Amino acid sequence: MGVKHMRKPFWGLQYHPESVCTEREGNKVIEHWFRETLRWNEENARVVVDLENGERLAHQATKLSLLSRLQVAVADDDQTTGSATDGKRIWWERMGTRPEYRSVTVNLPHGVQVSDVVEELGMDGADKVVVLESANAAATASARADVRGRYSIIAAGLEEALRLEYHTGDEYATFKLQKVNGLQVGLSERVFLDSYGGIWGLVASIQEKRSLGNGVELPDLPFLGGFMGFITYEQGLSDIDIHLENRPHHRPDVCLTWVTRSVVIDHTLGLAHVQELYTSDTEFDGDAWMRSTADRLESTSAHHQHQLLNDMPSPAKKAKTRRPSTSTSIQTPLTKEYEAKVKTCQEFIAAGDSYELCLTDQTKITRPLSDIVPSTTHQEHHAPQQRPTSPTLTRKQQQRRSSSSLVPTMTSSTPVPSSWQLYKTLRSRQPAPFASYLRLGGATLVSASPERFLTYDRHGRCSMRPMKGTVRKSETVSTLEQAEKILHIPKEEAENLMIVDLVRHDLHSICGAGNVEVSDLLKVEEYQSVFQMITVVEGQLPTPSSDDKKKRYTGLDVLAASLPPGSMTGAPKKRSCELLQQIEQHRERSLYSGVVGYMCVTGRGDWSVTIRSLFRWDDERVTVQGQEEDGKTAEEEHEVWHIGAGGAVTILSTPEGEREEMFTKLAGPLRVFADLG
Template sequence: PARRSALSLWEALRESMTRLPDAASLPAELPFAGGALGYLAYDFGLAGQGIPPPPAPSLPEAAFGIYDTTLLVDHHGRKAWLCAPEDRMVQALAEWQPRLACRKVYPHDPFFQVRGPVRQIWSRSEYAAAFARVYAYIQAGDCYQVNLAQPFVASYAGSPWSLYQRLRTVNPAPFSAYLSLPQGAVLSFSPERLLQVQKDRLQVRPIKGTRPRLKDRQDDQQMAQALLASPKDRAENLMIVDLLRNDLGRVAATGSVQVPQLCALESYAHVHHLVSVVEARLASGQDALSALEACFPGGSITGAPKRRAMEIIAELEAGARGLYCGSIGYLDQRGGLDMNIAIRSMTAVRGDLRFWAGGGIVADSDPDAEYQETLDKVAVFHRELAALAGEG
């Protein structure tokens, strides 16, 4: 049943695109002129690897809305576009003009409060025990790398939109997203792209290698250089680049897979990362959804080889990942696609706020360093949630 549901999702999305008004005449610079927007949970990818699904999560394993009217805002160019079917444009303008005249989505910031401390599901010793199991699998030759993650939870009241606005300000990221759902909300502050499709061009941008930012400029630069020079982090990155070259190769034109960027330093508000870029040309007979199916879930958040790493993750982690390490993004009706990897992301469902943090474990990983890396990646979440609990 899980496999049939995966197949039916791709079929349903393709069929939905055929029912939308033709948008071929719209400017090519617009990345989304109507189509599907939503997410795939990490657990959605288990069926494709033959791994039994976890117990029912708080959110569906996949959710997409189909939109024929869109408002796109270019914050850098200070321009906006409203796209709608010709017979609905007047109505769309009437609906959107009052909203655009307002400086805020809401006249007043909605109430949001964190109730109590953030709770760490795993103790440090439980993380160490899981790390030891992963290390044993690596030594036995089962795998080369496993991305081991741990969850955190907190209780909240009010509108998650306020939390998203606050975190987006202190933790800006290029693939951020906010989704309002019937069950709750998704808040993502991801720095990582899973897959972009532009015409017949494919791009993935895996992240492997992390160091925290430091307040002192010289210390921060030394931390960045240490990351660039780290054999362990570069080896992690190279393993995932090889995995993703293989994933893209399943849907790419023969000989078209290239690596134009390998282990480049990218610095964000709170962490430094090593980021690579893998590109390819889509083969004849393939489309954006077949490329997404080939790449999902992203290799940087599973490990290598992908299937065995995912089996180990399912065995050892403290429950289903849910949205964490899934993907959020859009499928444009003209064939384009852009999906993030939902790291540095939260779900807010019925008063329960949940997020995860993890890192890749390889043969020369140190358990204390790996544990600290998970905390570094979500330190800003802990700080801001503690402040909001104090404000309450």
């Protein structure tokens, strides 16, 4: 008996070839079914396990590794063109292959924080920055013991770092290099992806050629060098075959920079590890940078948080000062509209289209320009985009928008806090184990994320920590015991469990049957301003045989197979994402709901979900009408910041409860504009 739903993508087949009334033809039915299963596995890049006795196991099928698919793609390209590269190694292929490692370790003066180190090294005003900070390392939080609470990572020398950018849907990726040995070179080259089987095959190829060799004695640090950067939510949609249409820009969805110089802060021991990867063709000044940086860090003095506002740069002197007709503008989601979207989610759930939908919305902040952005940035990275006029809200519209009390008053004659000052304020208000500050690929990200997406070690042990279930600290909910009573209810646990099953499925597709386990279920953790419920799901990558190491699985396989983060989609993942695209009116989430992290040359990696964050693109500006002192009007450009927030909607949700959760998550990042206003 076969059944197909008339409108929904549901199919069912029922048969009983093992029944007592079935004739011998029943054996053929089973054989045909098994043969079709094997064929499907092969067509969908799944591995079928061959046993020593000649039997085949389809139920342990996993995806082919990226390195295996890379070899197939290169072989096909060789047969078609004679050679993938015609024997030539272009500049980006030669850079940094087979690196060596060296480091210097120094004691940090008492009280020195990551922000002090960044400022001492002059990176707070740089146009290319990557800082991954465990800002809650010294805070009282029950979560810090089993997340990245011990180390923070600061990338250095990014103006001379190789950068890889990819816009979802393109047939090519682009390598960029700004400087070499202090000299401006401005190199940029497109690399077509057919020879690599896609963007992740290209990344796997670069990682493989630049990994540190086995047998080399290395320090037990989370990061020695390698890729650092961000991946957008839209790249994750593409990875699960959801087509994106009519995107009005050409910004990178994958932006990774190859870090050869970095500083790793050990908060537990109070140490700074100054380190670099080098090769014979990149030896310009020996270890001079490493030694001079170590000397500077040993003499670094601590800055106190109360000096935050005093550190603001003085505005440049002008012949005329200009006062815009509007102060910093904040547009939050409309209460009724968000509640209506929650109801729409529940209608889809009731109809059987999804079990859970992770609905989000965005708040937009426009304010006078802060960081100085090179004039070439817009032209270099992105296609031209029309700049709309900043909307003006009536008093009634402003009253309808929640959190209007958070809108600061600011004029262009007032020093505008930089993105670095926004970050320092956010990290002081919301210490988190996965805080990050990035200026890369035309994007600026300020994040205080509490959620790890994926971590993996050099031995193939992977761990994911889906986070679902949030309650804000208050006078009535101030202890872990009180939070557990609120979060351990059917609605909150159902949110978490459905995403846990989804994450287990993602891990299983790479690790295989029997290699995935839930090590910590529905655990409530305490953070600075909220309590969160998490589950830890772990997996072990298959161990390659001695003659099969070139086809081995790596943490990158898990990363590529697991995007976008399940805690930001719903279950089942693909169908839920399709519905969310419709409900959210195809508005891009961009960096929000994506991931930020690193891939180390040792095979380690650590990625966090981009939540509790604010971001900006250099090429997104709006024009507002300002007024000079003599009364004449003039136009002024403002930058645009975005803050995403939301929650998981289930059949047990209420529109009012989901709206309250969304604004609770929004409040922390949004308040930094008021704090610095």
